[in-house]
Amino acid sequence: MKAKIAVKSTKSDRTRAQILAAAQALFAEHGYQNTTIRDVAARASIDPAMVIRYFQSKDELFARAAAIDLRLPALKxxxxxxxxxxxxxxxxxxxxxxxxxxxxxxxxxxxxxxxxxxxxxxxxxxxxxxxxxxxxxxxxxxxxxxxxxxxxxxxxxxxxxxxxxxxxxxxxxxxxxxxxxxxxxxxxxxxxxxx
Amino acid sequence: MKAKIAVKSTKSDRTRAQILAAAQALFAEHGYQNTTIRDVAARASIDPAMVIRYFQSKDELFARAAAIDLRLPALKxxxxxxxxxxxxxxxxxxxxxxxxxxxxxxxxxxxxxxxxxxxxxxxxxxxxxxxxxxxxxxxxxxxxxxxxxxxxxxxxxxxxxxxxxxxxxxxxxxxxxxxxxxxxxxxxxxxxxxx
DNA sequence: CTTAAAAGTCAACAATCGTTGACAAAAGAG
DNA sequence: CTCTTTTGTCAACGATTGTTGACTTTTAAG
Incomplete structure (x- = not known):
């Protein structure tokens, strides 16, 4: 077991980020239904099983990819x-x-x-x-x-x-x-x- | 064969209209992808095969159901x-x-x-x-x-x-x-x- | 009634999709 | 090196879907 506690492996974080970026691009272009786990995996150059491994399901992946914050400034x-x-x-x-x-x-x-x-x-x-x-x-x-x-x-x-x-x-x-x-x-x- | 020439069978017209109405209701409520041929058939109380028989494909059915005319009045x-x-x-x-x-x-x-x-x-x-x-x-x-x-x-x-x-x-x-x-x-x- | 066309039913195929589990490669700690 | 954990690959299952073809029932003309 690694000695690191708060910081996880760099490699996995990178793939995780790649998956998320691929998912965001495809969801934005084709919508939820027209984007398959296999599409996301292909764009991220990995195996479809990894997508499920890092995010538990397609719904979970979508929820992560669709996180939205308008960052509206507070107005006086x-x-x-x-x-x-x-x-x-x-x-x-x-x-x-x-x-x-x-x-x-x-x-x-x-x-x-x-x-x-x-x-x-x-x-x-x-x-x-x-x-x-x-x-x-x-x-x-x-x-x-x-x-x-x-x-x-x-x-x-x-x-x-x-x-x-x-x-x-x-x-x-x-x-x-x-x-x-x-x-x-x-x-x-x-x-x-x-x- | 029937003697009617310009008018086709009343029965088939009624089923055809039922299918179209069911399709419009479901497409309007759930969209194209979330509406299945089987859903349309169930709502129209007929067999899924009939939907394909009357309209050649799901795309064709959608095209018929989505016919839209705003009927905008000509303005002076x-x-x-x-x-x-x-x-x-x-x-x-x-x-x-x-x-x-x-x-x-x-x-x-x-x-x-x-x-x-x-x-x-x-x-x-x-x-x-x-x-x-x-x-x-x-x-x-x-x-x-x-x-x-x-x-x-x-x-x-x-x-x-x-x-x-x-x-x-x-x-x-x-x-x-x-x-x-x-x-x-x-x-x-x-x-x-x-x- | 006879019979042929129309209308409807049933089961299945082929493709696609989300998801899973078994297994191999890689990497790092001891 | 040894061994455990992580990371990745592969094949397949089970479900769903659009679509098709064979078959049966109904309808109505002759």
Whole structure:
């Protein structure tokens, strides 16, 4: 037995990381059902049995691969005036960064109840509180729902369905168009726009 | 042989309709992959072989079940001022009517390339032209993309993911909140809201 | 009634998938 | 080196799935 206590073998950690990376890439691209243990193993250049050895089951592997943390910044009430801009910039950063969490969830949540529940949880525990921190508590849930519908719709069209006009949008286009809408939703502004 | 020429057997038409109805219900609820031929057959109270007999394959059955027509009304330029309201009311009517087309597509388009392509086609050929009929041609695709992102996001959250705050919204709530946003997107209004 | 076509039933095939257990190679402690 | 633990390989099981072909029942024309 090794003398190491807190740190396990480096080799196994590397393979474990390879499996997880392969799983995340495939889940994000093809969804839960269209990704097989054998696919993950092939991409990680190992034996399918090892995938089960390191993670106990496909469900467990998916749960690990789908861990998602939006890392939303805590907002002060004084940030209310810029919340739309802040939100859309933050999400673009998260979505187009290295994290494939949102794509994984979106690809699977429509036909996998575990993923769907995880999705509801993410928006209840991460988006909800941020919206609640500006404006009245009583309408917070509704405002968070509207914000979520726009954010998820954008991610769906841009990264999953890949609707050409939505893919073609530049980041600044998105900030300019979607930011004000999130602002309106987040603060419950009901007025009609005036050009 | 029967004397009827243009009209085929009534019995076979009824079974065919039963199969299609069962398929639509199951595809809408569980998506393409989670719906098996055997499930459809069981719901239609017939033998699995009959499903293949009436439709040649599962793909063919899905294609028939996923036929979708938004039936968007042609708009006149004079309708521009009400296009947001018109759009959201029309989609609510379609979505919450008997047609399960959108739910079927949303449940499957994230992990089924055929469904995803169908989705792109629907928004290119049905939503795009309506948006193009108001405002400038050059920005029509972008405006249609933004409108689509909000509409699909709303449908996703309300009918598929079932985010509680979005499910709780009344139709009039949706019209009041989302209508103006669609208006803004459809006409490319860039101004910040003023309460 | 006779009979041929239509409608429906049954069992099975071939492929795929998650998962398992037996066994071999490799690595490190003594 | 010896031996134990870790790491990896291989083949296979059992379940599920789309699909097929042979067979039986029903239907209705002649």
């Amino acid at each position: 009430a004084s940030d209310a005036g810029r919340i739309g801009d802040t939100l859309i910039r933050h999400f673009l950063e998260v979505w187009e960064g290295s994290g494939k969490g949102m794509a994984i969830m979106l690809r699977s949540a429509t036909s996998n109840e575990f993923a769907a529940e995880k999705m509801r949880e993410v928006f209840a525990k991460q988006v909800g509180p941020v919206i609640a921190s500006v404006g009245s508590k009583s309408s917070a849930a509704r405002r968070a729902g509207l914000v979520s519908s726009q954010l998820l719709g954008l991610a769906l069209c841009r990264y999953v369905l890949k609707l050409p006009p939505v893919v073609a949008l530049s980041r600044e286009d998105i900030v300019a168009h979607v930011g004000p809408v999130l602002q309106r939703y987040a603060l419950d502004e009901m007025s009609v726009n005036r050009p | 330029a004079s309708d521009a001022g009400r296009i947001g309201d018109t759009l959201i009311r029309h989609f609510l009517e379609v979505w919450e009517g008997s047609g399960k087309g959108m739910a079927i597509m949303l449940r499957s388009a994230t992990s089924n390339e055929f469904a995803a392509e169908k989705m792109r086609e629907v928004f290119a050929k049905q939503v795009g032209p309506v948006i193009a009929s108001v405002g400038s041609k050059s920005s029509a695709a972008r405006r249609a993309g933004l409108v689509s992102s909000q509409l699909l996001g709303l449908a996703l959250c309300r009918y598929v993911l079932k985010l509680p705050p979005v499910v709780a919204l009344s139709r009039e709530d949706i019209v009041a909140h989302v209508g103006p946003v669609l208006q803004r997107y459809a006409l490319d209004e860039m101004s910040v809201n003023r309460p």
